[in-house]
Amino acid sequence: MENLNNQQIIETLQNTFGENTIYGIGESHGILQITTHVDNIVPMMHFLYADPVLKFQFLTDLAGIHFPEAKGQELGVVYHLHSLENNVRLWIKAYAPIEAPNFPTITGLYASANWMEREAFDFYGIIFEGHPNLVRILNVDDMDYHPMRKEYPLEDATRHDKIDEMFGR
Amino acid sequence: MVESPPGLEGQGFFATSLDSLVGLARANSLWPLPFATSCCGIEFMSTMASHYDIGRFGAERLSFSARQADVLMVMGTIAKKMAPVLKQVYLQMAEPRWVLSVGACACSGGIFDTYSVLQGIDRIIPVDVYVPGCPPRPEQILDGFMQIQELAKKESTRRRNMPEYKALLASYGIE
Amino acid sequence: MSEIALVNSPNVGLDKTQKGGPYVNDLSTLNLGPTHPATHGIFQNILTMDGETIIDAEQTVGYIHRAFEKIAERRPFYQITTLTDRMNYCSSPINNMGWHLTVEKLLGIEVPKRAQYIRVIMMELARLADHIVCNSILAVDTGALTGFLYVYQWREHIYEIYEELCGARLTTNMGRFGGMERDLSKVAIEKINVLLAGLPKGLKEFEGMVMRNRIFMDRTQNVGAISAERALNYGFTGPNLRAAGVDYDVRSLNPYSSYEDFEFDVPVGTKGDTYDRFLVREEEMWQSLRIIQQAMDNLPEGPYHADAPHYYLPPKQEVYKNMEALIYHFKIVMGEIDAPVGEVYQSVEGGNGELGFYLVSDGGRTPYRLKFRRPGFIYYQAFPEMIKGSSLSDAIVTMSSMNVIAGELDT
Numbered sequence: 001m002e003n004l005n006n007q008q009i010i011e012t013l014q015n016t017f018g019e020n021t022i023y024g025i026g027e028s029h030g031i032l033q034i035t036t037h038v039d040n041i042v043p044m045m046h047f048l049y050a051d052p053v054l055k056f057q058f059l060t061d062l063a064g065i066h067f068p069e070a071k072g073q074e075l076g077v078v079y080h081l082h083s084l085e086n087n088v089r090l091w092i093k094a095y096a097p098i099e100a101p102n103f104p105t106i107t108g109l110y111a112s113a114n115w116m117e118r119e120a121f122d123f124y125g126i127i128f129e130g131h132p133n134l135v136r137i138l139n140v141d142d143m144d145y146h147p148m149r150k151e152y153p154l155e156d157a158t159r160h161d162k163i164d165e166m167f168g169r
Numbered sequence: 170m171v172e173s174p175p176g177l178e179g180q181g182f183f184a185t186s187l188d189s190l191v192g193l194a195r196a197n198s199l200w201p202l203p204f205a206t207s208c209c210g211i212e213f214m215s216t217m218a219s220h221y222d223i224g225r226f227g228a229e230r231l232s233f234s235a236r237q238a239d240v241l242m243v244m245g246t247i248a249k250k251m252a253p254v255l256k257q258v259y260l261q262m263a264e265p266r267w268v269l270s271v272g273a274c275a276c277s278g279g280i281f282d283t284y285s286v287l288q289g290i291d292r293i294i295p296v297d298v299y300v301p302g303c304p305p306r307p308e309q310i311l312d313g314f315m316q317i318q319e320l321a322k323k324e325s326t327r328r329r330n331m332p333e334y335k336a337l338l339a340s341y342g343i344e
Numbered sequence: 345m346s347e348i349a350l351v352n353s354p355n356v357g358l359d360k361t362q363k364g365g366p367y368v369n370d371l372s373t374l375n376l377g378p379t380h381p382a383t384h385g386i387f388q389n390i391l392t393m394d395g396e397t398i399i400d401a402e403q404t405v406g407y408i409h410r411a412f413e414k415i416a417e418r419r420p421f422y423q424i425t426t427l428t429d430r431m432n433y434c435s436s437p438i439n440n441m442g443w444h445l446t447v448e449k450l451l452g453i454e455v456p457k458r459a460q461y462i463r464v465i466m467m468e469l470a471r472l473a474d475h476i477v478c479n480s481i482l483a484v485d486t487g488a489l490t491g492f493l494y495v496y497q498w499r500e501h502i503y504e505i506y507e508e509l510c511g512a513r514l515t516t517n518m519g520r521f522g523g524m525e526r527d528l529s530k531v532a533i534e535k536i537n538v539l540l541a542g543l544p545k546g547l548k549e550f551e552g553m554v555m556r557n558r559i560f561m562d563r564t565q566n567v568g569a570i571s572a573e574r575a576l577n578y579g580f581t582g583p584n585l586r587a588a589g590v591d592y593d594v595r596s597l598n599p600y601s602s603y604e605d606f607e608f609d610v611p612v613g614t615k616g617d618t619y620d621r622f623l624v625r626e627e628e629m630w631q632s633l634r635i636i637q638q639a640m641d642n643l644p645e646g647p648y649h650a651d652a653p654h655y656y657l658p659p660k661q662e663v664y665k666n667m668e669a670l671i672y673h674f675k676i677v678m679g680e681i682d683a684p685v686g687e688v689y690q691s692v693e694g695g696n697g698e699l700g701f702y703l704v705s706d707g708g709r710t711p712y713r714l715k716f717r718r719p720g721f722i723y724y725q726a727f728p729e730m731i732k733g734s735s736l737s738d739a740i741v742t743m744s745s746m747n748v749i750a751g752e753l754d755t
Contacts, residue, residue, distance in 0.1 A: 206386050206407070206408050206750065208514055210385075211433055212513070212514055215500070215503075215513075218496035218499075218500075219496065231381075246410055248406070250409065251386060251407040280426065281415070283410060283411040285410060304513075304514050
């Protein structure tokens with residue numbers, strides 16, 4: 001099995017999807033990371049899954065992230081893909097504005113994305129269109145805010161005995 | 170061997186008060202309800218195993234049914250999502266009942282001063298003995314259990330009818 | 345509390361009069377609630393059952409959500425090690441080492457060989473501890489309590505070895521960035537040798553009681569099976585995936601911390617049922633013993649930590665005498681040392697599978713974003729599919745064999 005290198009992956013993707021759909025190419029300790037537009041995620045993932053050479057058929061992780069300073073691209077999702085046969089990892093990133101954080105769901109392709117997307121929704125409020133059951137998963141159901149966003153504090157705002165003065169905050 | 174309570178002894182008989190006899194019996198056969206949620210639960214499993222045997226103290230039979238349990242051992246972090254479940258389990262327990270709060274998370278929220286963790290179970294149910302630690306060693310859990318045994322020995326058999334106890338439960342909103 | 349609520353749900357398409365009785369075709373709902381003797385950890389399953397057969401399961405998790413990822417954004421890097429302890433708390437050293445490897449990758453610290461070998465020994469001991477819990481509790485769930493009591497003694501031995509190295513039994517906070525906090529003392533080496541001599545006999549005794557036991561085999565064979573394709577699609581990793589037939593082990597595919605120096609086999613099952621998962625974990629314990637033996641035989645001499653004064657606390661005698669050491673000590677403890685900007689992903693083979701850490705650093709003293717890739721959270725989604733059509737006792741046994749640990753499920 002010849003080793004697949006990152007340059008091959010970039011070239012294959014650029015040939016299939018066009019050069020301007022893939023921007024922000026980087027490498028982090030050997031792992032290729034590409035940034036793309038929200039609409040390209042599903043076709044790209046299907047392509048990567050079905051391609052006989054690339055074979056990215058394992059979704060390792062799906063992480064939400066919040067950049068309050070990046071106007072128009074505040075909420076993002078980082079998809080960690082892994083090609084087990086070639087032993088190559090790939091990160092696909094996409095961003096959406098905070099007023100309309102709509103991402104397509106990939107539960108049709110990877111069953112493991114179900115709860116991962118629910119977790120991203122719970123923590124960041126990212127809406128995954130087409131998800132079978134997009135409700136909160138880890139927090140209480142009647143929570144009205146998305147706690148991992150940068151503007152919310154860690155502590156419980158309603159606590160009454162741990163005063164900030166005593167704890168030096 | 171268990172120490173006998175103060176009483177009058179003679180040839181073939183032993184006279185003592187009913188309270189101390191009932192206390193003796195209760196203390197040495199407490200059936201715990203292990204409400205194990207996280208890491209302290211694994212230390213409890215070690216306490217239950219043969220090295221730090223909790224069966225020596227009469228707690229051999231773990232009861233997961235709240236009606237049949239005497240001691241509610243809350244071991245581990247209680248999140249706000251879990252708090253109503255804990256309260257319901259406590260309400261389902263029949264008198265006499267004691268609560269042992271094992272671990273820093275159950276006592277006061279522990280290292281998790283966050284929006285999702287209940288900062289101590291004594292916000293929702295009355296607690297008898299607190300065992301601090303993260304996680305406490307099995308010897309500490311046994312020490313806490315022995316303190317519950319002391320409470321069970323010394324308490325009056327009709328604690329449930331006493332006004333202080335009723336006031337305590339009322340302060341938690343429990344009838 | 346498991347409550348049985350007989351819900352007279354509207355008929356699901358079958359004529360009531362056909363089978364002769366008004367209650368024959370009604371489905372019941374069983375709440376395998378958050379507190380249940382057989383669910384190890386608190387998560388809820390609301391089962392829809394037709395008599396004894398499970399038709400569907402609806403899961404609720406999050407009963408122990410402690411917001412680790414939000415806490416991690418507040419703490420300097422070395423304080424996050426204590427959080428990682430409490431994820432998979434049956435095998436804390438693996439989580440600790442995984443976190444250290446992640447930060448060392450970001451900071452670019454090279455860990456000396458001796459420290460790497462000690463880390464491997466500790467991680468394999470943790471794997472032994474985790475698998476002992478899983479397998480013995482699986483036996484307990486089928487009714488065999490004796491195996492649990494016998495084999496748990498060896499877990500106490502493993503705890504004593506942890507105590508020699510880091511002072512704690514369960515939430516170990518073991519190791520530092522750049523290596524370990526102290527070397528293996530003579531007492532620790534003696535205890536490891538005692539374990540290596542005694543645990544094989546203990547494991548054989550446990551296996552003799554359970555592995556070829558007719559009742560255990562009948563309870564666990566062909567129960568909760570999952571095929572390799574479905575397992576990969578559900579993101580399974582670790583013993584659950586290997587039982588289904590895929591030989592994906594992070595230690596052999598992406599070796600870290602000198603795992604490439606050791607010779608070990610990766611056990612793989614065939615059917616992906618509960619019995620296979622039990623056997624895979626059992627065999628992994630033997631392989632872990634093999635790795636520890638090799639590490640002890642070939643333990644290299646040398647320093648037990650890297651020369652990284654910016655990140656590794658200097659020895660206390662130096663701090664009292666030397667100005668530079670004092671300054672480094674102050675800066676490290678007060679969290680004044682900034683990390684480089686970057687993103688890094690490091691995964692280790694945890695007790696349950698690929699435990700990954702995705703760290704985004706913006707150059708400050710705390711992470712900007714830290715995501716834990718917890719194997720338990722990801723493969724537990726497959727549980728309803730694995731128990732459809734089986735009985736309640738089979739569901740309990742399947743859940744035990746998957747080794748879902750609530751701390752890992754909910755972070």
